[in-house]
Amino acid sequence: MWKFYTVKIDRWKKYQLYEAAGVKEYWIVDVTNESIEVYILKNKQYEFVGVFTKEEAISVHILEGFELKLDKVFV
Template identity: 30%
Template sequence: MSVNLAELAVSRERYTYEDYCRLPEGSPYQLIGGELVMTPSPTPYHQMVAMKLELKMAGFVLEKGLGIVLHAPLDVYLDDTETYQPDIIFISNERLSIIEEKRVNGAPDLVVEILSPSTGYYDLRSKYKVYEKKGVREYWIVDPQNKSVQVFCRQEGKFVLDQEVEQQGTVRSRVISGFAVEIENIF
């Protein structure tokens, strides 16, 4: 049964996954820190960058038989107050069991967030900390405005900046062995 957001807002100051599931299918929200955060539709340029990167990543992963690459909108449940819709995720063959009928239950191996004005703060701050805490092994922050990519790798429970490329150059994944992309091919 779906409920409209106004009804939820009256009943709760802090939302849970149960509340989130009561939203109508396709509602433009993510559950971040117990708040329902509206995420408007991305711009065409954002979607072009996402599509180019996803095609390269998914093609490589499928060809090598390494796992699966999925894209938003797709719920990634991290705990009762944190359910995100990352732009692109990679899940290795060994961890495919986290894919459930209605959600991904747990941290993907690799997450790509493509910054946009409406969600950049969450991607760089709130979600970054939760991804780090919940065990995402590699986190890519793609900035279409600056044509840059930062790659953070988890070491001893903390994200460490592994690579940063702006305008041109190659970014390599440490989690998807052998995968690299020239960033001028995605912007």
């Protein structure tokens, strides 16, 4: 239980710090579940884009035209 609580607080703090700092694109990589959560900064607030899994690809918003195939990441 304590570990979950720590992870939850850590994620929330980083989310707030990155948003306040103006980080344009924020990814949370979950190696265990082979997934990536993506957030994009719009009007100084993060907008949730989605959760992507090994079978999918992610368009990198800050690098126009670049797409990352997750089956190459989660081998």
